[in-house]
Amino acid sequence: MRKNILLPTDFSDNAWTAALYALKLYESEPCTFYFLHSSKLKASSMTNMSSKLSRVISENALNDLTSLKQKAESINKLENHRFEIILSTFDLKDAMEGVAEQQEINMVIMGTKGTTKAKGIVFGSNTINTMKSLKTCPVLAIPDDYEFREPKQIAFPTDFNRNYGDELKPLKDVSKLYNSTITVVHVNKEDDITEAQDYNLDQLKISLEKYPHTFHWMPNHGKIEQGIKDFIDQFDMDMLVMINYQHSFIESIMNEPVIKKLGFQPTLPFLVIPCLN
Numbered sequence: 001m002r003k004n005i006l007l008p009t010d011f012s013d014n015a016w017t018a019a020l021y022a023l024k025l026y027e028s029e030p031c032t033f034y035f036l037h038s039s040k041l042k043a044s045s046m047t048n049m050s051s052k053l054s055r056v057i058s059e060n061a062l063n064d065l066t067s068l069k070q071k072a073e074s075i076n077k078l079e080n081h082r083f084e085i086i087l088s089t090f091d092l093k094d095a096m097e098g099v100a101e102q103q104e105i106n107m108v109i110m111g112t113k114g115t116t117k118a119k120g121i122v123f124g125s126n127t128i129n130t131m132k133s134l135k136t137c138p139v140l141a142i143p144d145d146y147e148f149r150e151p152k153q154i155a156f157p158t159d160f161n162r163n164y165g166d167e168l169k170p171l172k173d174v175s176k177l178y179n180s181t182i183t184v185v186h187v188n189k190e191d192d193i194t195e196a197q198d199y200n201l202d203q204l205k206i207s208l209e210k211y212p213h214t215f216h217w218m219p220n221h222g223k224i225e226q227g228i229k230d231f232i233d234q235f236d237m238d239m240l241v242m243i244n245y246q247h248s249f250i251e252s253i254m255n256e257p258v259i260k261k262l263g264f265q266p267t268l269p270f271l272v273i274p275c276l277n
Helices: 013-026 043-047 050-075 093-100 123-134 166-178 195-208 226-236 248-254
Strands: 003-008 031-037 081-088 107-111 139-142 153-157 179-185 211-216 239-244 270-274
Touching: 003 013, 003 093, 003 166, 013 031, 013 050, 013 107, 013 139, 031 050, 031 093, 050 081, 081 093, 093 123, 107 123, 123 139, 153 166, 153 226, 166 179, 166 239, 179 226, 211 226
Parallel strands: 003 031, 003 107, 031 081, 107 139, 153 179, 153 239, 179 211, 239 270
Antiparallel strands: 139 270
16 A cells, blocks of 8 residues: 655755665665655735735745756656656644645654754654644654664554553564564563553554564663653664553653653654554
């Protein structure tokens, strides 16, 4: 089945890095890649702008999108890959939600930062807003200057407080691409979980039984995010996957204005899956 992958772009180097990662990740899969750019300007900017100037800006953006498509086609001649461009006058959030629904997007792949590359900011505002608000498909954020490597080892932190259902499908789909091992990480002691958590653990084992997987228990010596970071560094993970549900760890870092305060640095691709209920 053909996959539809959305690639939001602000024409930055990081956006291009994310696009290159997407092309490599789905190299063996029939895919349509949609380059999306929002040309919507802030109201304060538009107040002093003539309609002619606004039209020129849109035309330039369309030219840049066309060039981006041609660039992608020139380095990627796979017959199973197609490229489309979309220029939207809506803000990026609304544009992505509309395209995700209309084109039945399977995944959004974007950079962790945009053109600003503000020092000390780990995720750009567009990435955070997308991870928080997009409910129809997962979002994969690619760090600046990240070079593709097959995601053979996938870290999946969970507290076993939920019984996952279809939310696990994007994780399984990525695992299937490269026969990747899913390492379920719990930052706590193995014998220190509730009866409900134990039940959810058993259900997770059943759900993952057809996929390579392991379970790992990290001692809780402080912040959960530090435990996850230590695990990623220690075991050389290739991708981090989390499900974004209410009161989850990922929700807490998405609400933090300056995420660096948590000491959580995305040094590898970070897949955020929306909760379905």
